[in-house]
Amino acid sequence: MGHPLFPVFLDLADRRVLVIGGGAVARRKIETLEEAGAVVEVIARALEPGLAGWAAAGRIRHLGTEFAPEQLEGAWLVIAATDDGDLNRRVHAEASQRRIFVNVVDEAPLCSFQSPARVQRGRLQIAISSGGAAPMLARHLRERLERELDDSLGALAELIEEHREPIRRRLPDTQVRRRFFESLLAGEVPGLLRRGDRPAAVAALHALIDGADRRQSGRVALVGAGPGDAGLLTLRGLRLLSQADVILHDGLVSAEVLALARRDAERIAVAKEAGCHHATQEQIHALMLAHARAGRFVVRLKGGDPFVFGRGGEEIAFLRSHGIDYEVVPGITAALGCAAYAGIPLTHREHSQSVRFVTAHAREEGGELDWACFARPKQTLVFYMGLKGLARVRDKLVAHGRPGTTPAAIVEHGTRSEQRVIVGTLDTLPALARQHALRSPSLLIVGEVAALASELHWFGAAPIGNATDLAQAA
Ligand code: SAH
Numbered sequence: 001m002g003h004p005l006f007p008v009f010l011d012l013a014d015r016r017v018l019v020i021g022g023g024a025v026a027r028r029k030i031e032t033l034e035e036a037g038a039v040v041e042v043i044a045r046a047l048e049p050g051l052a053g054w055a056a057a058g059r060i061r062h063l064g065t066e067f068a069p070e071q072l073e074g075a076w077l078v079i080a081a082t083d084d085g086d087l088n089r090r091v092h093a094e095a096s097q098r099r100i101f102v103n104v105v106d107e108a109p110l111c112s113f114q115s116p117a118r119v120q121r122g123r124l125q126i127a128i129s130s131g132g133a134a135p136m137l138a139r140h141l142r143e144r145l146e147r148e149l150d151d152s153l154g155a156l157a158e159l160i161e162e163h164r165e166p167i168r169r170r171l172p173d174t175q176v177r178r179r180f181f182e183s184l185l186a187g188e189v190p191g192l193l194r195r196g197d198r199p200a201a202v203a204a205l206h207a208l209i210d211g212a213d214r215r216q217s218g219r220v221a222l223v224g225a226g227p228g229d230a231g232l233l234t235l236r237g238l239r240l241l242s243q244a245d246v247i248l249h250d251g252l253v254s255a256e257v258l259a260l261a262r263r264d265a266e267r268i269a270v271a272k273e274a275g276c277h278h279a280t281q282e283q284i285h286a287l288m289l290a291h292a293r294a295g296r297f298v299v300r301l302k303g304g305d306p307f308v309f310g311r312g313g314e315e316i317a318f319l320r321s322h323g324i325d326y327e328v329v330p331g332i333t334a335a336l337g338c339a340a341y342a343g344i345p346l347t348h349r350e351h352s353q354s355v356r357f358v359t360a361h362a363r364e365e366g367g368e369l370d371w372a373c374f375a376r377p378k379q380t381l382v383f384y385m386g387l388k389g390l391a392r393v394r395d396k397l398v399a400h401g402r403p404g405t406t407p408a409a410i411v412e413h414g415t416r417s418e419q420r421v422i423v424g425t426l427d428t429l430p431a432l433a434r435q436h437a438l439r440s441p442s443l444l445i446v447g448e449v450a451a452l453a454s455e456l457h458w459f460g461a462a463p464i465g466n467a468t469d470l471a472q473a474a
Helices: 024-035 051-055 085-097 135-149 152-170 174-186 189-192 198-211 235-240 280-291 314-322 334-342 389-401 428-435 449-457
Strands: 015-019 041-045 061-064 077-080 101-104 117-121 125-128 220-224 246-250 268-271 297-302 325-329 352-357 378-383 407-412 418-426 442-448
Touching: 015 024, 015 449, 024 041, 024 077, 077 085, 085 101, 117 135, 117 152, 117 297, 125 135, 125 152, 152 174, 152 189, 152 198, 174 198, 189 198, 220 235, 220 280, 220 314, 235 297, 235 442, 268 280, 268 428, 280 297, 280 314, 280 325, 297 389, 314 325, 334 378, 334 407, 334 442, 378 389, 389 442, 407 428, 418 428, 418 449, 442 449
Parallel strands: 015 041, 015 077, 041 061, 077 101, 220 297, 220 325, 246 268, 246 297, 352 378
Antiparallel strands: 117 125, 378 442, 407 418, 407 442
């Protein structure tokens, strides 16, 4: 396996390119070279009719019938498209010796550059390469893009090129300019060009430019990243991540989700774990404010859902009090993600008619929990918590009358490839958690439904333990 190729687009205008071969393949290459403005010289024993015509008209020069290494002098690129293997190898060797990039058509080992599959819309080009590994795959992608990309993109590229300088002058700040181009592309201009109404497109573009320097203040989006599996992110969350200038993310946000964000967005990790203390929360507020006031689009990316034990409410209250625009994008909260990926239905016609999301940090967050209420049967309890609280939760529930034999499960790293599920009962679970050295983040699910994981699990490793075999606990 070689390295991936280094991608470039070459400016070949008025540069000499040597082509060896005069058949249909050579002709296709020469067409593309001519389009790029290259000065094409050909060495071939025979020229196919099209090429012969071009040579006669002086569009290309037919240097001769036999390849001689001196002909390489002064060439920027060489392409060999002959069916003579020895000749191809010679061309490759002589060109390489002179440090001239060479392509022997369809002979990857004899190429120091490759020509990609490409999709072209005017000046806009998309080049696709598999580095010679799977040319069919590159061609397949090319066909898909051909179907998907509208013809008017060329006109769009041209329109933008014409207005680049005025836009740069009016919007000197790069972030502001980038947002301008985003709204240009998401707005009506591309559609107007698609319909062929260039005057209307130009007018709409001018209106946008006039409006853009008035919209300079930043804003913040609180986005729920879900519990880990990037597939659980919402489409809106994904879109905002691809637009963000700055991303302030929790420790709970998975690397997989972060990888979906705009590449050059500034990423700032703001808290290691849930339940961050006040200093940190204040720093988060200050960061959001500073970046938004600098005109940036800030995505505050939080594990799970921003409004479930995420202090999202405090964050938007702070933004509101400082006059910063905000929006909230919900996420799949850990309870929903972990239950689904562990095969534990949170409600069940026979076993559970309600479900509660409980924080085991209630005391820190203002108030003791209503344990008597939690101890009632036929309900599912989901505890967001550090594992250290586990024995205390068990003691409280049992003391208030929930049987020690009530099934319970812990889901560690839910929805992620390393997910582990441990099934037991209120009585057995703390020992099982210790024995298997469970770590954060972990979620506790208490109720008859927890036992169903043994039967209904489908994701990752099968659950450890079960809710009936009490002997196992000891
Ligand atoms: N806003 C988040 C919760 C933050 S509180 C949400 O809606 O999910 C942090 C707690 O969430 C962790 O201590 C853990 O109990 C739980 N948690 C978050 N992600 C988890 C995951 N992938 N697996 C198990 N528990 C998780």
